[in-house]
Amino acid sequence: MKPTLQTVADAVGVSRSTVSNAYSRPDQLSPALREKIHEAARRLGYPGPDPTARSLRRGRVGAIGVLFTSALSYAFTDPYAVQFLRGIAETAERHGSGLLLVPLSESEEEAGIQAVRNAAVDGFCVYCVPAWHGALDVTRSRGLPTVAAERPAEVGPETMYVGIDEVAAARTVGGHLARLGHRRVAVVSDFLVAQRRTGPVSVADPAEIRYDVTRERLRGFAEGLAEGGVGWSDLLLCNAGTNSRAEGARAAEYALDRVDRPTAVLAVTDLLALGVLDALAARGLRPGRDVSVTGFDDIPEATAAGLTTIRQPAVEKGAIAGRLLLEPPEDPAARQVLLPTDLVVRASTGPVERK
């Protein structure tokens, strides 16, 4: 049998409570006895209070849960996600909390929901989970503090989030390209439609896009491009099955292989944009000359690739998310954070070539 508090208590000849105090409130007993207890614990191989039992009684776990849409394993393939995680991790670490990564595979929604039900945590951070995912209802009903990693569509006074002004940021991208003279424009994005298919899709109105971030960014793209007289219906929309480099390349093919090839391809994330660049390279097209390409997020790789993109402070975003959970500010207004963004112009965008 594994030793418990009681085992140690019996060995020393004190009560269970006293042993408990030896661990959790060392000031409540004499140093001599405390030492005697620790010594006995060592001898018996007692590893200290059982975390599960302790959590049950205390009502605090010492871990925060991070929900990812995509299969947990994807989380680590997107550098932007990794940076965000790093930010949360730093904060959690300072608080002595762990980070519980909760898998939310999309194919089996029920499994993800179960995972959220079973997650022993003190709060949730919701990262890139579409608003309609059932797991969100569970986080809500569990009544734990929850922070979203982007501004949700509906914001109540209790809602906590840390995000950016997606529309405004995307608008600067659109405007930048409009001013460069781009009129034939394609957009590469995931979540344009409900299905996970790769290829051109038609969407009558951005409002039809269900995934918040995608919708806002596309809206912003369109608003910016309107400066050059490009309307929503002029956009060539290419859906990517997932947010990955390979899918970015595949989705871009449908645009690049047209006879009326677009002069610019706007990707909704850097990862997709890198894929678009791959597709260009495979066709011998020069980014910024033959076709302009933009991304979103400014991941480290974007610098090397010379990608024009929107910079947002990913690590800081994570850190703030962690802080909102672990030391929630009194002031409700401070629980809703919008971070600044910048358009970073690099070589992947340039003026339309005159023919």
Place this chain on the structure above:
Amino acid sequence: MKPTLQTVADAVGVSRSTVSNAYSRPDQLSPALREKIHEAARRLGYPGPDPTARSLRRGRVGAIGVLFTSALSYAFTDPYAVQFLRGIAETAERHGSGLLLVPLSESEEEAGIQAVRNAAVDGFCVYCVPAWHGALDVTRSRGLPTVAAERPAEVGPETMYVGIDEVAAARTVGGHLARLGHRRVAVVSDFLVAQRRTGPVSVADPAEIRYDVTRERLRGFAEGLAEGGVGWSDLLLCNAGTNSRAEGARAAEYALDRVDRPTAVLAVTDLLALGVLDALAARGLRPGRDVSVTGFDDIPEATAAGLTTIRQPAVEKGAIAGRLLLEPPEDPAARQVLLPTDLVVRASTGPVERK
């Protein structure tokens, strides 16, 4: 008051056990009653059985803990670590388990030890934690299944690990350089000495190096280089404060700025090697021509950088570690896994230039 099983039971007019069964063993009650219970739960806002209480009673948590030496936040900066994590994550996900990242800051060992004590998990994966770290004693005393991400110095019949033959792999690196004619050789590595300082250090014998992986790799380097008559004492050892690109560059400076500049720099990880390349670039030195550089791990960036390195299957390593924890093989021999490695020769190594 938050609703519990009892609340729901009272509302429906059945016993607590029955409600519990409705969630955990749906086959134990009639469909009609089950639906009635779920309906009542929904009405009352009962989110399902409390994970903590359930874990206590069941004795199973549904999460595995991953221990990192370096501050949790570093974990995400090393692509190799990220890949390993991805491998574990995939396995965990399939088992419906979460992944609890446990911070082990090195500056405050006690904090890390507490974190391990408090971690509510079913098993531990120990990743790059030096053998002398106090947290390892705690994992042992907790009596949970534990798998190491490298072969430990002492292997008992119960020990589980998934690693590579570090010495043999490093030997191929040393041999490769020896055959290219390199005789003046520097090594860039973290953990060469106990202190976290950056710069040249002297170590009389590899056996003095406390950190297992570092010791084995250096031993291997030396064995391989011996083929060219290079002895241990001929090696110029440069310690890096951490396993990071920046420290790799800083440590390399001490070697590169000498009058008798080494013709080859062996780094103990790819991340450090990339830093060495940075240092070369800053001095206008050509990798593979003026100075040969090698890494270890074959992270994705190594390909682009043209780095000669040792490939080891990082994702698979993680996946196996996860499998050892979640579905431990009957056969004890199968609990100790050594994966194959390859020397990948790229442009960063070349023959010594004749003067």
Place this chain on the structure above:
DNA sequence: TAGCCCTTCTGGATCGATACAGTACGCCGG
């Protein structure tokens, strides 16, 4: 020496669920 406080330790209640043995009841064959 009585009265009081303070420190140190105790015991029982409690956190919220699950395990398991047991009860009630309906149905079947003989």
Place this chain on the structure above:
DNA sequence: CCGGCGTACTGTATCGATCCAGAAGGGCTA
């Protein structure tokens, strides 16, 4: 009409700790 069996549900013990009101004992003041 009875024993036997399977299904549907109940009740109590239990997981391993923490909380909190209170007891014991020692020292200090009046």
